Amino acid sequence: xxxxARNAELLVEHVGDELLVYDRLNHHAHRLNRAAGILWQxxxxxxxxxxxxxxxxxxxxxxxxxxVVDMALQELSDAxxxxxxxxxxxxxxAQVVRALKFAAVGATLPMVITLVxxxxxxxxxxxxxxxxxxxxxxxxxxxxxxxxxASGPGLVGGITAFTxxxxxxxxxxxxxxxxxxxxxxxxxxxCKNLLKMMQDALEAMMTGGFAASQMQIQSQRDAIQSxxxxxxxxx
Amino acid sequence: xxxxxxRSFGVRFAIAAPADVFGxxxxxxxxxxxxxxxxxxxxxxxxxxxxxxHRRSFSxxxxxxxxxxxxxxxxxxxxxxxxxxxxxxxxxxxxLFVHAGAVGWKGCAIVVPGPSGAGKSELVNALVAGGxxxxxxxxxxxxxxxxxxSYRRPLRLRQDGPGAGRCAGTLGGELAPPLPVGLxxxxxxxxxxxxxxxxxxxxxxxxxxxxxxxxxxxxxGFSLRTLGAAARGARAVQSExxxxxDAAREIxxxx
Numbered sequence: 001x002x003x004x005a006r007n008a009e010l011l012v013e014h015v016g017d018e019l020l021v022y023d024r025l026n027h028h029a030h031r032l033n034r035a036a037g038i039l040w041q042x043x044x045x046x047x048x049x050x051x052x053x054x055x056x057x058x059x060x061x062x063x064x065x066x067x068v069v070d071m072a073l074q075e076l077s078d079a080x081x082x083x084x085x086x087x088x089x090x091x092x093x094a095q096v097v098r099a100l101k102f103a104a105v106g107a108t109l110p111m112v113i114t115l116v117x118x119x120x121x122x123x124x125x126x127x128x129x130x131x132x133x134x135x136x137x138x139x140x141x142x143x144x145x146x147x148x149x150a151s152g153p154g155l156v157g158g159i160t161a162f163t164x165x166x167x168x169x170x171x172x173x174x175x176x177x178x179x180x181x182x183x184x185x186x187x188x189x190x191c192k193n194l195l196k197m198m199q200d201a202l203e204a205m206m207t208g209g210f211a212a213s214q215m216q217i218q219s220q221r222d223a224i225q226s227x228x229x230x231x232x233x234x235x
Numbered sequence: 236x237x238x239x240x241x242r243s244f245g246v247r248f249a250i251a252a253p254a255d256v257f258g259x260x261x262x263x264x265x266x267x268x269x270x271x272x273x274x275x276x277x278x279x280x281x282x283x284x285x286x287x288x289h290r291r292s293f294s295x296x297x298x299x300x301x302x303x304x305x306x307x308x309x310x311x312x313x314x315x316x317x318x319x320x321x322x323x324x325x326x327x328x329x330x331l332f333v334h335a336g337a338v339g340w341k342g343c344a345i346v347v348p349g350p351s352g353a354g355k356s357e358l359v360n361a362l363v364a365g366g367x368x369x370x371x372x373x374x375x376x377x378x379x380x381x382x383x384x385s386y387r388r389p390l391r392l393r394q395d396g397p398g399a400g401r402c403a404g405t406l407g408g409e410l411a412p413p414l415p416v417g418l419x420x421x422x423x424x425x426x427x428x429x430x431x432x433x434x435x436x437x438x439x440x441x442x443x444x445x446x447x448x449x450x451x452x453x454x455x456g457f458s459l460r461t462l463g464a465a466a467r468g469a470r471a472v473q474s475e476x477x478x479x480x481d482a483a484r485e486i487x488x489x490x
Contacts, residue, residue, distance in 0.1 A: 011455055013441075013460060013463040014463070015437045015438045015463045015466055016436060016437035016438060016466075018436060018437065018438030019438070020438055020441050020442065020462070022451075022455045022456075022458075022459055024455060027451075027452050027455075029442060029445050031438045031441070032438075033438065113439075115445070115446055117446075117455070118446060118447070118448070118449075118451065118452075119452060143301075176302070176303050176304075177300060177301050177302050177303065212301075216301075
């Protein structure tokens with residue numbers, strides 16, 4: 001089966017001689033360099049591998065090479081940009097580069113670079129690094145009573161992956177709602193600090209230091225139990 | 236209790252708070268916010284002051300959700316400012332907000348995309364010290380042509396004096412003209428790094444901007460067109476940097 005480019009739910013923007021493609025289904029953004037863009041746009045179901053190689057060679061210069069097309073089709077397929085996937089055996093980029101052995105290979109080889117578009121909380125995150133494992137507080141209303149330090153925006157009570165809190169000068173005690181999408185890495189120190197700050201907030205809620213409804217108090221208790229469960233066995 | 240309606244980049248919001256704390260809270264209003272009459276608001280914020288004996292504390296609500304409570308009004312103001320800026324960034328119908336520092340230089344904008352905490356403010360300060368015009372140190376709004384608006388943090392208002400009763404944005408610097416993007420700098424601080432830039436393609440630059448665009452998921456079409464327009468006419472480089480002043484000199488010499 002000849003490869004066919006996917007069109008549904010894709011937004012395409014020409015930037016110079018490259019393509020920026022946004023996939024609305026999974027919020028992935030792809031950059032296709034010139035060669036990859038040319039190849040992708042020729043994937044109409046009518047061109048086979050050899051015809052694509054010839055078209056690519058003509059467009060970017062150089063000898064048509066089917067192994068380059070195989071590699072590019074795999075990358076396009078892996079990115080979800082093809083409706084019909086290529087059937088050829090997998091060829092790695094390193095294999096192709098070794099086989100081609102010419103200096104301008106970077107400019108003429110098709111290349112697809114993909115990133116996951118940031119969710120609003122991630123785009124805002126001061127420490128938007130991928131954590132190995134996170135404390136999941138999604139869907140829960142919870143608060144912490146902690147200290148926002150003078151430096152290091154986003155830090156509260158020593159938790160370094162807390163999103164949504166600006167640093168303050170000087171350090172002050174603050175009760176804050178844990179924002180949706182809080183990005184807290186699951187580790188022993190964060191477990192200890194978070195549980196203490198949540199307990200302190202619960203105490204403030206119970207003693208009237210922090211006005212809260214019975215529903216909010218119960219929600220806080222549930223959230224604390226959830227964190228305890230997740231932190232079991234974390235050292 | 237006093238309620239103020241403001242508009243910033245096409246987004247209307249309402250803030251209600253005790254009258255005596257408005258002066259301090261106004262420092263948190265988004266840049267270039269202007270007063271508007273009462274009416275529907277995209278977001279409503281409410282600051283409640285409570286007294287326990289001699290102690291006064293403040294609670295900030297966004298809609299019905301409690302966002303923050305502190306005895307220090309400045310802390311509440313910081314949270315309010317952040318919530319307001321992001322409400323505008325997420326909802327603006329005609330500007331695309333990118334996490335980026337920006338300065339004006341020789342008739343165009345130098346844009347430094349990156350998340351909060353990446354050292355943008357330090358680099359922007361150094362660029363301004365080198366003669367550039369300050370546009371933004373955190374969020375840079377782009378219009379549909381990919382031009383950069385200034386988004387300067389506002390000045391603090393006093394309760395009395397000539398600024399009383401006016402919103403912070405009108406005092407925080409006049410709206411500078413939007414500038415086309417001339418240079419996109421993708422960089423991050425590393426103590427022992429030296430400036431050694433490599434050129435990026437326009438597509439690469441657009442992808443860097445996209446990675447720092449707030450409403451990209453909710454408005455992908457507008458985001459792509461705007462970022463494409465911004466990157467198409469610009470030069471783009473990537474390098475780690477050491478001291479901001481050293482990097483700033485090199486960056487300014489690129490335009």
